[in-house]
Each structure stands twice: as C-alpha cells, then as structure tokens.
Amino acid sequence: MINAAIALAVLLGTSYCAAPAQALEPVDAPIGIVTSSKLQIHVPKSLTKEGGYEHREALFGIPPYGGSLAQNMYYAADTICDFDKIDNHAGFPIRAKDDDGNMLPWQSPYVLMVDRGGCTFVQKARNAQRVGAAGMIIADNSCLCSAKQCTSDPGHQCEEREPIMADDGSGSDISIPSFLMFKQDADGVKAEVMANHPVRIEMTWSLPNPDDRVEYELWTTPTDVISRDFQKEFKEASVSLGKRAYFTPQMYIYNGKLSGCQGINGENDCYNLCTNNGRYCATDPDNDLDRGISGADVVMESLRRICIWNQYGQEDGVGEPWWDYVSEFIFRCNTEEFFSSKQCIADAMKRANVDEKKIDQCMSDSGGLEGDVDNILMEGQLLAKDKSGVVILPAMYVNRVSIRGSLELEVVFKAICAGYASGTTPEVCTMCSSCSDQKQCITNGFCGSKKLQESVSPMNMVYAMVGLSAVFCLFSFIQHRRYQSQMQAQVKGIIAEYMPLESDQNQQQSTMVSDEDGEFT
Numbered sequence: 001m002i003n004a005a006i007a008l009a010v011l012l013g014t015s016y017c018a019a020p021a022q023a024l025e026p027v028d029a030p031i032g033i034v035t036s037s038k039l040q041i042h043v044p045k046s047l048t049k050e051g052g053y054e055h056r057e058a059l060f061g062i063p064p065y066g067g068s069l070a071q072n073m074y075y076a077a078d079t080i081c082d083f084d085k086i087d088n089h090a091g092f093p094i095r096a097k098d099d100d101g102n103m104l105p106w107q108s109p110y111v112l113m114v115d116r117g118g119c120t121f122v123q124k125a126r127n128a129q130r131v132g133a134a135g136m137i138i139a140d141n142s143c144l145c146s147a148k149q150c151t152s153d154p155g156h157q158c159e160e161r162e163p164i165m166a167d168d169g170s171g172s173d174i175s176i177p178s179f180l181m182f183k184q185d186a187d188g189v190k191a192e193v194m195a196n197h198p199v200r201i202e203m204t205w206s207l208p209n210p211d212d213r214v215e216y217e218l219w220t221t222p223t224d225v226i227s228r229d230f231q232k233e234f235k236e237a238s239v240s241l242g243k244r245a246y247f248t249p250q251m252y253i254y255n256g257k258l259s260g261c262q263g264i265n266g267e268n269d270c271y272n273l274c275t276n277n278g279r280y281c282a283t284d285p286d287n288d289l290d291r292g293i294s295g296a297d298v299v300m301e302s303l304r305r306i307c308i309w310n311q312y313g314q315e316d317g318v319g320e321p322w323w324d325y326v327s328e329f330i331f332r333c334n335t336e337e338f339f340s341s342k343q344c345i346a347d348a349m350k351r352a353n354v355d356e357k358k359i360d361q362c363m364s365d366s367g368g369l370e371g372d373v374d375n376i377l378m379e380g381q382l383l384a385k386d387k388s389g390v391v392i393l394p395a396m397y398v399n400r401v402s403i404r405g406s407l408e409l410e411v412v413f414k415a416i417c418a419g420y421a422s423g424t425t426p427e428v429c430t431m432c433s434s435c436s437d438q439k440q441c442i443t444n445g446f447c448g449s450k451k452l453q454e455s456v457s458p459m460n461m462v463y464a465m466v467g468l469s470a471v472f473c474l475f476s477f478i479q480h481r482r483y484q485s486q487m488q489a490q491v492k493g494i495i496a497e498y499m500p501l502e503s504d505q506n507q508q509q510s511t512m513v514s515d516e517d518g519e520f521t
Contacts, residue, residue, distance in 0.1 A: 002074065007025055009438075009457065016131070018041070023084045029117030033305070036057070036063075036065070036205055036206060036207055036208070037053050037055070037057045037063065037177075037179065037203065037204060037205045038052040038203075038204040038205075038273075039053040039055045039137075039179055039181065039201070039202070039204075039208075040052040040053065040201070040202045040204070040205060041053070041189065041199060041200070042070070042200050042201075042202060043046070043198060043199060043200035044197060044199070046197070047188065047189065047192060050205075053085060053182075053185050054182055054183060054185070055164065055176075055179045055180060055181050055182065056162065056163060056164060056165055056179065056180040057177075057179055058121060058125065058165035058167075058174075058177065058178035058179070058180075059164070059165055059166050059167050059171075059392075059402065059404065060122055060125065060165075060167040060172075060173075060174045060178075060403060060404060061125060061171070061174045061176055061177045061178055061405075062173030062175050062404060062405035062406075062411075063177040063205040063404065063405075063419045064177075064205060064412070065205050065206070065207060065415050066205065066206060066207070066418035067204075067205060068198065068202055068203065068204040068205070069111065069134055069135050069177065069202065069203045069204075070201070070202035071109050071110050071111050071134055071135070071200070071201070071508040072107070072110050072111070072198060072199070072200055072201075072472075073110065073111045073112070073113055073137070073189075073193065073199045073200065073201045074091050074092065074093075074106045074110055074112055074113065074193070075091055075092045075093075075112075075113045075139075075189075075190055075193045075194065075308045076090070076091045076112055076113065076115075077090070077091050077092060077115070077116045077194075078090075078091075078114060078366060079114060079116070079117055079118035079119065079126055080112075080114045080117045080127045080128060080131075081118040081123060081124065082323060083127045083130060083131075083491065085125060086131055087103070088105040088106045088131055088132075089103045089105050089160060090103065090362060091106070092193045092194045092196065093193050093194075093195075093196040093197060093198060093199075094196045097145045097497070100299060102456075104320075106131070106133075108132045108134070109111075109132075109134040110132075110134060111133065111134060111135040111136070111201050111203070111435050111468075112128045112131070112133035112135070112136050112137070113137040113138075113139055113186075113189070113190070113193070114128065114137070114138055114139070115138075115139055116135065116138050116140050116141045116142075116430035117141055117142060117181070117450035120168040121138065121165045121166070121168070121178065121180075122167060122170055122171040122174060123168075124136065124138060124175055124178075124377070125171070125174045125178045126171075126173065126174060127178045128176065128178075128250070129174060129175065131395050132219075133176060134176060135176055135177050135178065135179075135203050136176060136177075136178040136179075137178070137179050137180075137181055137186075137201065137393070138165070138178065138179070138180045138181065138284060139181055139183070139186035139187075139189070139190060139356060140163065140180060140181065140182050140186055141156050141183065142156040142157065142158060142159050142183060142184065143155040143158045143159070143182075143183050143401070144158060144159055144160075144162065144508075145158040145159060145160050147182065147183070148183055148184075149184060150182075150183055150184040152183065153183075153433075159189075160370065163180060165178060165179075165180050165454050166391070167392060169392075172408065177203055177205070183440075184439075188286075189201075194228075196502060205417050206418065207398055207399050207401050207419040208400065208419065209399070209418075209419050209420055209421045209422070210421065211421050211424070212244065212420060212421055212424035213243070213244055213245065213246060213282060214241075214244070214246070214398060214399055214416050215245075215246045215247045215248070215317075215398075215399060215400075216245060216246070216247055216248075216396065216398045216399070216412070216415075216416055216418040216419075217247065217248040217249070217250055217340070217393070217396070217397050218230075218247075218248075218249055218250065218394060218396050219250045219251075219252050219385075219390045219393060219394060219395040219396075219397075220249070220250075220251070220252065220391065220394040220395075221252050221253075221282065221298060221302065222298055222301040222302055222305065222329075222334075223282075223285040223293065223298055224253075224393055224394050225406055226394050227393075227394040228334075228394075228409060229239035229408075230394075230407045230408065230409065230412070231323070231327070232326070232327045232330060232411065233409050233439065234323070234409055234413075235320065235323035235324070235327070236439070236441050236442050236443050237409060237412075237413050237439075238318050238319075238320075238323065239318060239320060240428045240442050241416065241426060241428065241429075242316075242318065242426075243316055243317060243318070244420075244426045245416055246317030247313065247317050247318065247319065248309075248317075249305065249306075249309050249313075249322065250304055250381065250384055250385070250388075250390075251303075251305060251381055252381075252385060252390065252393055253280050253281065253282055253298075253299055253302055253381055253382065253385075254280070254281040254282065254283075255269075255279075255280075255281075255382050256270065256276075256278040256279045256280055256281040257278070257279060259281060259455065261273065261281055261378040262274075262277055262278030262279060262372075263275045263278070264320075266278075266372040270295075271289055272284075272289060272294040272295060273289070273294065274295060274297045274298050275297070275300065275370070275371035275375075276295060276345055276367075276368075276369055276370070276371065276372065276373060276375060276378075276472065277368035279293055279372070279373060279374070279375075279378070280297075280299050280369070280375065280378045280382075281299065281406065282295040282298035282299050282302070283295055283298070285298065286336065291334055291336075292336045293339045293340070296369070297339055297340045299369065299378070300340070300369055301339070301340075303366070303369065303377060303378065303379075304324070304345070304359060304363060305326065305374070306326075306381070307359045307362035307363050307366070307377070308321065308322050308325055308349075308354055308359055309322045310377075311355070311358055311359065311362060319497065321352050321353050321354050324351070324352035324353070324354075325352035325354050327352075328347075328349075328351045328352050329345070330426045332344055332347060332348050332521045333345060338350060354513055364392075366378070378461060394407055395413055396415075398415045398416055399419045400420050401411055403415045409438065409439055410438045410439070413429075413432070413433065413438055413442070414433050414438075415427035416429075417433040418433075428442065431446070431447055432447055435447035435448065436448070440498035458509060470504075483498040
C-alpha cells in the first residue's frame with residue numbers, strides 16, 4: 001500500500017507541468033477550448049487570406065488581449081534551439097550590408113519565424129525573446145494526415161493529431177506571444193520571404209464576446225500557492241462587475257480509479273491521498289504521507305468550497321461569502337496544524353457569514369467522503385476537468401478562453417472587460433481597465449484624479465471662474481481706490497507743510513525791506 005501511495009505521489013506531483021522538458025510530441029487538443037487569436041498577412045497582398053490563417057496558439061507567453069501585433073517578419077531558417085548559434089545577421093529576406101560587409105541585423109520590432117523541431121516550443125520562444133523578437137511564428141515541418149496538398153519534410157511522417165504548443169513547465173518567463181502555422185501555409189510564407197520579398201504579419205487577440213455577460217472560472221486547489229493572492233484580492237472586482245460577470249470556482253482533483261488507487265475489491269490502495277475508497281484523490285502538498293496535510297484533507301476542503309459556492313454564489317455568480325471564506329481560511333487555517341481543524345474551519349465560516357450546518361448538509365447530501373460511493377459534486381468536478389483539458393494549475397478561463405500570464409487582478413480584470421459584446425461594457429471596465437492602479441480604482445470607484453473631474457461639472461467650473469474673476473476685479477477696484485486715497489492724503493500733507501513755510505518767508509522778507517528803507521529815508 002505504501003509503495004502504491006508513493007508512486008501515486010510522484011505521478012501526481014509532476015502533473016502540474018504540461019510536459020517533460022524534452023517532450024516534443026503533440027498532445028491531444030483539450031475539449032471546449034476556444035481559439036482567441038487571429039493570424040493574418042497584410043504584405044504581400046497575395047498572401048492575405050480571408051478570415052486569417054489557421055494556427056495554434058502557445059499555452060505560454062502573455063498575449064495582449066484586445067490588442068494586436070503587426071510587424072515585419074524575418075525567417076531565421078533555423079530551429080534556434082541553441083542561443084549561442086543564433087545569427088541575427090542571417091536569415092531572410094536578404095538585407096543591405098554594413099561597413100564590415102555583414103548583412104544588417106533583424107530590425108526591431110519584428111516577428112520571427114523559425115522551424116519546428118530540435119527542442120521544445122518554450123525554448124524556441126525564450127531564445128526568440130532574447131534576440132529581441134516581439135512575437136514568434138513556428139513553421140510546422142509535418143503535415144496533418146487530413147491535410148490536402150501538403151508534403152511533410154523528409155524524415156517526418158504526417159500527424160494524426162493537431163499539435164498543441166504546450167508549456168514544458170518552465171515557460172513562466174516567456175512574455176512574447178507565439179503561434180504555430182500549419183505546414184501547408186508556412187511553406188508559402190517561407191517561399192515568399194526567401195525570395196527576398198517583405199512580409200508583414202499581424203497577430204491579433206480577442207475574447208469571444210457573445211453577449212453582455214462574461215463567464216470566467218478559476219481552476220485551483222485549496223493548497224495552491226500561486227492563486228492565493230488572487231483569491232484574496234479579486235472579491236472587490238467580482239462585486240463591482242455584479243451580475244454582468246459570472247464566476248465559477250473549480251477544484252482540481254484526480255480520478256482515483258484511473259490512477260489505480262482503488263483495488264479490485266474496492267479498497268483504497270493509495271493510503272491517505274484519497275477519499276471514498278480511492279475514488280477521489282489529491283496530491284500530498286508537503287510530500288509526507290505520514291504527517292501534515294494529506295491528499296484526503298485537500299479533497300475534503302475542495303468539497304467544502306464547492307458547497308459554499310453552490311449555496312452562496314451559484315445563483316448570482318458573485319458569491320461574496322465564498323470569497324470571504326477563502327480569504328479567512330487562507331489567513332487562519334492554511335497551515336499544517338489547522339488545515340483540517342474543525343474549530344478553525346468553523347471560525348472561518350462564521351467570520352464569512354457562512355452557515356456551517358448548511359455546508360455540512362451539502363457535503364453529506366452529495367454522497368460524503370466515506371465508503372465506496374459516488375459523490376455527485378466530485379464526479380461533476382472530474383467531468384468538468386476532462387472537458388476543459390486543464391493541465392497546469394492554476395488556470396483561468398474567460399469565455400472559455402485560457403488566460404495566460406501571471407494570475408493577477410489586473411490581468412484577469414482586463415481580460416474580463418475585453419469579453420463583452422460591443423456596446424455592453426460595464427462602467428467599471430470603462431473607468432478602471434486602463435487605469436494605472438486598477439485595484440484602487442475598483443475599490444474607490446474612480447481612477448486617480450478623475451474624482452475631482454467628476455465631482456465638478458463644466459457649468460460649475462464656469463460659474464466658479466466667473467465668481468473668481470468678479471472677486472478679483474472687486475479686490476483690484478478696492479485696492480485702486482485705497483491707493484488713490486492714500487496718494488491724495490500724502491499730497492495734501494505736503495501742500496499743508498509747504499504753504500506755511502512760504503508764507504513765513506515772504507513776511508520776513510517784507511520786514512527786512514522796510515527796515516532798509518527806513519535807514520535811507
């Protein structure tokens with residue numbers, strides 16, 4: 001039993017990566033995933049195709065949802081698997097030479113086309129990013145067996161399944177977008193650029209926007225570290241969007257029967273990783289089967305959160321108590337000591353205004369977690385997981401489109417706002433999606449200095465300016481009159497001082513003359 005459990009722990013512990021580092025084989029396309037991008041060539045016009053080119057979008061990188069990338073394309077004529085051997089002075093189209101006789105390098109910004117094969121898609125994208133490419137197109141070297149008028153490169157057989165540009169588990173540092181172009185189309189593009197003709201290509205991203213309500217869902221587990229901050233921060237955004245956006249939290253569990261955790265006689269062969277006699281399993285978060293948080297504990301908390309959502313969020317798609325409970329659980333119970341503590345969980349539910357009795361009843365009515373019986377809620381999660389094709393956790397989907405990049409409020413909020421039909425975008429999206437601090441805008445209801453602009457109407461501004469002008473004029477008039485009065489007073493004072501002096505001088509002069517006249521008479 002212990003050996004089987006350890007084997008399962010190793011198996012499940014590596015499943016969070018999309019593929020091993022050197023896995024080059026295509027994987028089955030997930031069911032229900034919607035293509036959110038478009039690939040089109042604008043120059044030369046002869047290569048423009050109505051509706052764009054069929055392609056596959058990478059499951060890594062950060063595409064600018066709602067935006068596009070239109071640049072000149074260079075063909076490296078190489079797989080660019082070895083970064084040290086990449087020569088940006090080579091490739092096509094042929095360019096002018098510099099003073100040293102070398103062909104000019106690829107001029108940024110540009111989209112780089114490279115050949116498939118030799119290494120993982122992620123490694124190619126990383127190298128393209130390092131040499132300055134704004135985007136990457138991988139030219140397929142094998143045809144789909146169903147494709148007409150297509151010949152695979154020598155040494156390559158046709159492929160029964162469509163290739164998926166999966167992450168090899170190390171693609172978190174990739175920021176540029178990448179597409180894979182099918183061989184029957186890529187051959188024509190390569191021929192054009194190798195004939196030294198300029199090719200201008202456009203990569204566009206959008207989200208399906210069927211109506212005035214966006215649906216988004218998060219796939220995670222109660223022990224997922226990456227999604228914790230998002231789950232603690234996104235409540236305000238969910239509330240601000242209201243019924244215009246419908247959220248669904250999904251708990252990722254494993255099918256124990258398919259993983260070999262249920263024996264022939266229905267016994268649990270995977271120790272404490274599973275519940276219901278090996279039917280529903282989860283990884284051991286601390287990789288210690290004898291102590292700490294067990295896989296069964298994770299399954300139980302997953303079921304609890306599903307019940308809380310069904311009780312408080314399923315109707316309106318907002319579910320404030322669900323967000324509050326998750327935040328309280330993360331803050332109070334997310335430790336080895338308290339993860340499965342009934343007292344801590346009860347306290348978290350009380351603080352989140354969640355009725356503990358209703359949740360316990362839901363968990364019991366769904367089938368519970370004891371014995372060899374089905375749990376209808378857990379079965380629903382297994383079915384939803386298979387349908388979505390989720391491979392890497394956490395995973396966010398908006399209108400059934402996988403959102404790539406870091407799981408942050410700003411990234412998800414902008415993706416949601418891009419998913420509304422034209423003319424139906426909520427006011428909070430118009431106001432906050434382009435704000436430098438979206439979280440503060442959503443919380444406060446305004447973006448930066450816009451509060452002042454919105455609180456003062458144009459007419460009030462005019463009245464205020466007129467009033468200020470009138471006050472200024474009145475103040476100026478009063479000051480002018482005061483200045484005049486002061487000047488008049490000063491002039492009168494000078495005159496008053498000067499006139500008596502002049503009078504005394506005239507009188508004295510008259511007296512002196514009279515005396516002189518007396519002496520000579």
